[in-house]
Amino acid sequence: MPIRPNGLARAAVRFRPAAFAGTFVALLMTVAIVSACGILLESGLRATLPPTRYATAPVVVAADQEIRMRVGRGEGSYEVTAAVPEHARVDAALLDALAPLGRAVPDVVFPVRDAAGATHEASGWGATAFTGTKLGAGRAPGTGEVVLGGAPTGQDRVTLETPAGKREFRVVGRTDDPGVRFSDADARTLSGHPDTLDAIALLPTAPTGPGATGPAATASDERLAASARAAVAGRAEVLTGADRAVDPQLAGARELLTALGGSFGGTATLVAVFTAAGTVALSVGQRSREYALLRAVGATPRQIRRTVATEALLVAPAAGVLGCLPGFALASWWFGALQDKGAVPEAVELSVSWIPLVGAAGIGLLTALVSGWAAARKPARIRPGQALAAAAVERVRPGWIRTPLGVLALAGGAACGGLAATGSGPDAANAALGVVMLFMLAVALLGPLIARACAAVLGLPLRLGDASAALAAANSRAHARRLASAITPIVLAMAFSSTLVFLHTSEERATREQQTSGLLADHVVTAPPADIGSRALPAGVTAAVPVTRTSVLAELGSGPDRWLQGASAQAVTGPGAALARVQDLDVREGGLDALRPGTVAVDRNLADSAHAGLGDRLPLRLPDGTATNPEIVALYTRGLGFAEVTLSAADLTGHMTSSAPTELLVRGDSPALAELGPVTDRRGWTAAQGTDRQVNAWANTVMASVLGGFAAVAAVNTLVMTVLDRRRELRMLRLVGSTRRQVLRMIRWEALLITGAGVTLGSAIAFATLFPMTRALTGAPPHIPPLLYGSFVAAALLLGLAATTLPARNALRSPGP
Numbered sequence: 001m002p003i004r005p006n007g008l009a010r011a012a013v014r015f016r017p018a019a020f021a022g023t024f025v026a027l028l029m030t031v032a033i034v035s036a037c038g039i040l041l042e043s044g045l046r047a048t049l050p051p052t053r054y055a056t057a058p059v060v061v062a063a064d065q066e067i068r069m070r071v072g073r074g075e076g077s078y079e080v081t082a083a084v085p086e087h088a089r090v091d092a093a094l095l096d097a098l099a100p101l102g103r104a105v106p107d108v109v110f111p112v113r114d115a116a117g118a119t120h121e122a123s124g125w126g127a128t129a130f131t132g133t134k135l136g137a138g139r140a141p142g143t144g145e146v147v148l149g150g151a152p153t154g155q156d157r158v159t160l161e162t163p164a165g166k167r168e169f170r171v172v173g174r175t176d177d178p179g180v181r182f183s184d185a186d187a188r189t190l191s192g193h194p195d196t197l198d199a200i201a202l203l204p205t206a207p208t209g210p211g212a213t214g215p216a217a218t219a220s221d222e223r224l225a226a227s228a229r230a231a232v233a234g235r236a237e238v239l240t241g242a243d244r245a246v247d248p249q250l251a252g253a254r255e256l257l258t259a260l261g262g263s264f265g266g267t268a269t270l271v272a273v274f275t276a277a278g279t280v281a282l283s284v285g286q287r288s289r290e291y292a293l294l295r296a297v298g299a300t301p302r303q304i305r306r307t308v309a310t311e312a313l314l315v316a317p318a319a320g321v322l323g324c325l326p327g328f329a330l331a332s333w334w335f336g337a338l339q340d341k342g343a344v345p346e347a348v349e350l351s352v353s354w355i356p357l358v359g360a361a362g363i364g365l366l367t368a369l370v371s372g373w374a375a376a377r378k379p380a381r382i383r384p385g386q387a388l389a390a391a392a393v394e395r396v397r398p399g400w401i402r403t404p405l406g407v408l409a410l411a412g413g414a415a416c417g418g419l420a421a422t423g424s425g426p427d428a429a430n431a432a433l434g435v436v437m438l439f440m441l442a443v444a445l446l447g448p449l450i451a452r453a454c455a456a457v458l459g460l461p462l463r464l465g466d467a468s469a470a471l472a473a474a475n476s477r478a479h480a481r482r483l484a485s486a487i488t489p490i491v492l493a494m495a496f497s498s499t500l501v502f503l504h505t506s507e508e509r510a511t512r513e514q515q516t517s518g519l520l521a522d523h524v525v526t527a528p529p530a531d532i533g534s535r536a537l538p539a540g541v542t543a544a545v546p547v548t549r550t551s552v553l554a555e556l557g558s559g560p561d562r563w564l565q566g567a568s569a570q571a572v573t574g575p576g577a578a579l580a581r582v583q584d585l586d587v588r589e590g591g592l593d594a595l596r597p598g599t600v601a602v603d604r605n606l607a608d609s610a611h612a613g614l615g616d617r618l619p620l621r622l623p624d625g626t627a628t629n630p631e632i633v634a635l636y637t638r639g640l641g642f643a644e645v646t647l648s649a650a651d652l653t654g655h656m657t658s659s660a661p662t663e664l665l666v667r668g669d670s671p672a673l674a675e676l677g678p679v680t681d682r683r684g685w686t687a688a689q690g691t692d693r694q695v696n697a698w699a700n701t702v703m704a705s706v707l708g709g710f711a712a713v714a715a716v717n718t719l720v721m722t723v724l725d726r727r728r729e730l731r732m733l734r735l736v737g738s739t740r741r742q743v744l745r746m747i748r749w750e751a752l753l754i755t756g757a758g759v760t761l762g763s764a765i766a767f768a769t770l771f772p773m774t775r776a777l778t779g780a781p782p783h784i785p786p787l788l789y790g791s792f793v794a795a796a797l798l799l800g801l802a803a804t805t806l807p808a809r810n811a812l813r814s815p816g817p
Contacts, residue, residue, distance in 0.1 A: 022721035026279035030272040031323025038356025039331035041261025051244035057130040057201035058221040063088035082564035083251035086623035089196035103203040122180040124187030138173025147173035163192030277371035312368035320361030406445030413438035420772030447484030454757035472749035493711030494762025500704035510778035514641025521582040525664035533573040538672035546573040546661035553621035570643035582665035590634035600630040601646040603639025719803035755800035
């Protein structure tokens with residue numbers, strides 16, 4: 001029979017709105033969290049960029065900016081993807097295959113530096129056919145010539161530093177648009193990768209007259225694209241419409257947004273649903289006397305269940321509608337902050353449709369219905385004659401469903417802790433994540449038993465105190481279910497916030513220590529000349545090693561369980577032995593003197609994740625996605641501070657937009673260093689690296705704030721609900737002679753017991769997660785700043801005291817019964 005609103009439910013909501021306020025707040029916050037994560041997930045899935053550069057080119061042929069790898073066996077196989085670290089390029093030979101279809105324009109974009117050290121974007125003159133750039137003066141460039149953008153400088157010749165080396169060019173023209181433009185042939189040569197192109201713009205050949213014929217002159221854009229697909233035969237992607245925005249950053253933005261909305265969103269949704277379900281169950285349990293009275297006067301179990309369900313139908317939709325508003329605000333702020341940090345391109349828009357909003361509201365409604373139904377099972381099934389007696393005291397016997405499930409979750413968390421303690425690398429980190437999730441599930445399921453144990457242990461000193469303290473201990477032990485409802489959100493807030501924040505502080509400290517101990521260079525020159533490796537050392541300099549910093553993809557795992565993971569990389573110009581003079585990577589196996597083209601030195605954690613050792617081959621994808629399989633010649637431990645992969649700069653030639661060194665590590669001192677670029681010392685270099693990591697720190701802080709903030713609001717909400725439900729009890733204590741001060745002192749002692757238990761359990765779960773995780777990631781125990789941890793504890797205590805004392809004061813102001 002369909003559920004219909006009945007008079008009991010409407011009357012309860014109408015005449016006792018305070019009883020449903022806590023449920024409403026919990027559901028509203030749940031919908032807000034779920035809808036925000038859903039909006040970010042949808043934005044990641046639908047993220048697009050306008051084809052700014054190729055707006056007038058109907059068809060663009062480019063490489064796939066994602067690496068795809070098939071893993072698994074048989075019907076269980078699946079595809080894993082990862083964004084190309086820098087930019088994937090197409091084979092220049094495709095120009096010949098596309099030429100019969102229309103005008104195939106090669107496009108390469110790369111940086112060049114002038115004599116003043118300023119960096120400009122360079123490309124071939126042929127690209128002006130689709131970019132719209134016009135000559136302001138002069139003519140198009142030929143071999144050895146260049147057209148400069150911007151205001152005229154009066155120069156006839158200009159020296160530019162290109163990826164192919166420093167060259168002198170004759171200036172033959174000017175454009176109003178900024179940039180440097182070479183002939184197409186020169187641009188391909190100077191880019192450093194003459195055999196590959198960033199993209200090929202395919203333009204239809206314009207008819208030469210009324211009788212002109214031919215497929216390129218008359219075909220539509222769709223037919224031209226179809227012809228191009230047949231011509232490239234799967235060797236590249238043929239893009240039209242919005243897909244023409246060939247931007248590697250778009251793939252990274254999609255991956256980031258989908259990870260936030262999917263992975264973090266899944267965790268946040270589980271936390272929100274568990275918390276909301278506990279609040280709804282608490283609200284239903286607080287009205288057990290009402291249901292007992294209804295059963296005593298003849299209400300059937302079905303009527304009780306319908307009443308609870310109807311109450312959920314009356315409260316949840318309103319919470320769902322209003323919860324979408326803060327959810328949209330949170331998603332908008334988060335998305336805008338990611339754009340400000342440069343993690344998401346400015347042109348990407350926040351996608352908002354009805355799907356995440358309706359889905360979030362549906363999750364809130366389903367949570368209210370299921371948790372309400374579960375909480376109403378006992379008062380609905382009890383015999384009418386026993387209903388009032390059963391409602392007068394709290395049930396002591398543990399539930400036969402929750403208890404076994406809680407024990408299993410506790411055992412699973414302990415098993416994951418053992419795996420994390422004995423494992424290494426991502427395997428240990430993943431097992432550690434299972435620890436926090438399973439232990440939190442165990443706390444939620446075994447809440448009454450855990451609360452009774454906490455009341456017995458933490459209440460022991462209270463029983464030795466004054467009357468208010470002894471009464472607080474007795475109340476806590478007698479009402480374990482009420483205590484569990486209040487403890488669980490505090491445990492959630494403490495466990496998740498501590499795990500996220502202290503994981504970052506541990507990684508930050510380990511990174512800083514590795515950089516401080518491992519950097520042997522006295523000075524670091526940033527953005528040195530591209531030919532610095534072939535220059536003679538200045539007087540006073542004993543060693544100088546050019547290093548190019550980039551990133552690669554490593555194939556990790558083994559057998560059917562494999563995946564692609566980004567890894568920081570540094571390419572060394574010159575022999576690997578020279579690097580040891582300016583950088584101590586703490587090599588444990590092999591040696592850097594064996595580093596040469598075709599070999600690689602790897603951080604030990606990364607090698608363990610790939611199940612590879614000294615002498616094995618490590619499958620890598622270079623910055624442009626090219627597959628390589630170098631031999632491991634050294635294993636070191638300071639990859640967190642410097643780079644997880646160290647290889648020869650020769651291996652990156654032609655695989656980067658610019659393979660020029662990003663740093664010059666120098667031993668010794670010389671005034672001539674200032675002529676090579678900006679110079680800093682060890683401390684300045686380490687501080688600069690810390691600035692680059694601020695985005696990760698910000699991301700961790702935001703995630704901790706979202707989860708911790710939600711759990712904190714839920715904890716305050718639950719505490720207020722429990723105190724307001726005890727108004728009759730508090731007034732009764734006043735009637736039997738307790739002073740107002742004694743009652744408030746009892747409430748404060750109970751708040752301290754609750755928050756103390758929550759902080760203790762949450763800290764224990766966080767530490768059980770952090771120790772194996774940080775050992776796997778950094779090789780060191782977690783770094784927990786005392787002041788930061790103390791602020792977490794103080795915040796929990798203050799929230800607990802405020803959430804109980806204020807409503808208790810208000811309750812005691814009202815006249816007693």
